[in-house]
Amino acid sequence: MSQAHSREFPLSDGEFDEIRALVREHTGIALAPSKRELVYGRLVRRLRRLKLGTFRDYIGLLERGGSAELDEFTNAMTTNLTSFFREPHHFDYLQRTVLPALETRNAATRRLRVWCAGCSTGEEAYSVAMVLAEAGARFAGWDVRVLATDLDSQVLAAAEAGEYGAERLARLTPAARERWFTPTSPARSVVRPELRSLVAFRRLNLVRDWPFQGPFDVILCRNVVIYFDRQTQSQLFARMAAYQRTGDHLFVGHSESLFRLCDRYELIGKTIYRRLE
Template sequence: MTPLDYEFLRKLLKERSGLDLSADKQYLVESRLVPLARKAGLPGISELVVKIKAGFAEALTAEVVEAMTTNETFFFRDKLPFDHLRDTMLPALLQARSARRSLRIWCAASSTGQEPYSIAMCLKGLGAAIAGWKIDIVATDLSQGVLEKSRAGIFSQFEVQRGLPIQLLVKHFTQIGDMWQLNADIRSMVQHRQLNLLQDFGHLGTFDVVFCRNVLIYFDQDTKAGIFERLSRVVESDGFLVLGAAESVVGISDAFKPYPERRGLYRPNGTRNAKPSFVGMIPQKVSALAAR
């Protein structure tokens, strides 16, 4: 792969997926795209680039983007966000939504489904507390391939051993040969849609909780800021945003503010656009609450 080929691929990946590769990641591109080139009947990456540049290989371009995006995930990954869901978010939301009796949760960059299904199992565990409630869990990802795997809800022995408590495996899965399939009641709680976070996602509607974990770390600061701004328009004013352990809004956007003493948990910053009010003709200063 020539330096020009690498620069072309860097630009392509940035435009299509937001992935911001540094100048020293040629080895990563080669390790993932050489097998793809050979699968397409091409000698190497340079020929792959030529074909993409010709403009008649949209399907191949999509495969390149999918090959370069990371789909690492496992059930109840990092544990802490699910503790926050059980101990902080759900108690607050069940009380706040008691009149409408509905919850909407979005998993952005949901990969092969372990995150949205972990959330579904958490909600299922509430039992009578959510009986009669309308629960929507929307799972989106750039890759159609991982969404298809997620829809099927079939996981290997290795995958179910990563983070999934044995009691939940026995309760919610059925063994099929060497594989395990989630039972239909859990699978039916999750809707799957293909989505690129760089594009508009307002059509998804609004959500009480958005999990957007371990994806923004691959974007540059401007891209992150733009996504935070658009996320602020789809998270309910009293809703929650959950980020990965290595991610933060601090220093990037004032669209959200950290939830006190809950690492990785954020709430919409409703005061950032507040206007001065007047009481007895004496102006009261109202300043935006900066993310701390």
């Protein structure tokens, strides 16, 4: 053992490696050896809750395939940081450049689809929905939908509820808060039905099958692949390319890139890609 874990539950090197392998298998997330404390901190709560004595018992439970605990395990291993209008240049670009172009390109089908892949607690999808709703007149009578997916059932439940505390809503302009949210208490507000109805939240593991067809005019996959290894990233972007048409857009997170990973897209702006032929 590299460290004497004189803690409530010892975690051996071998057990830590087995947990990393399970995380990788079930989520695609590649945990670096340096994440030991993070893993310990997040899983120790599960051991206590389940009244298990050791990490070996916990690994045994996961390996026996108890799906309920596998869900808790994957929920515990994901990192869900997000906010309204995070990386705001994407929303400006969507509003100023992408939507006017789609108004022309999709005029025959009058259909517009956006996919938020790894939507966490919903702020990203509702930010997209606000941009779409505010362009409303342009798309009157169109079939406009945002598909928002995540692996983590807990964050999805929060996204579905669409109720946020004042500190999260502080990222919005007073006009947007007023227009798109209804107070439920002095410190909390819920998204209004007009906005809520634009978004469909679904549970989806990006490293498993995708039970939908697309195509998606815009995909936002932001601050998700940063947790995957390069091979998984490359496979994921190749699959996304198959769900888009020439000229469709893909937005990635501020520290992410398709460079030497996927040649199906060209970089056209800061973390903004366009699907090639």
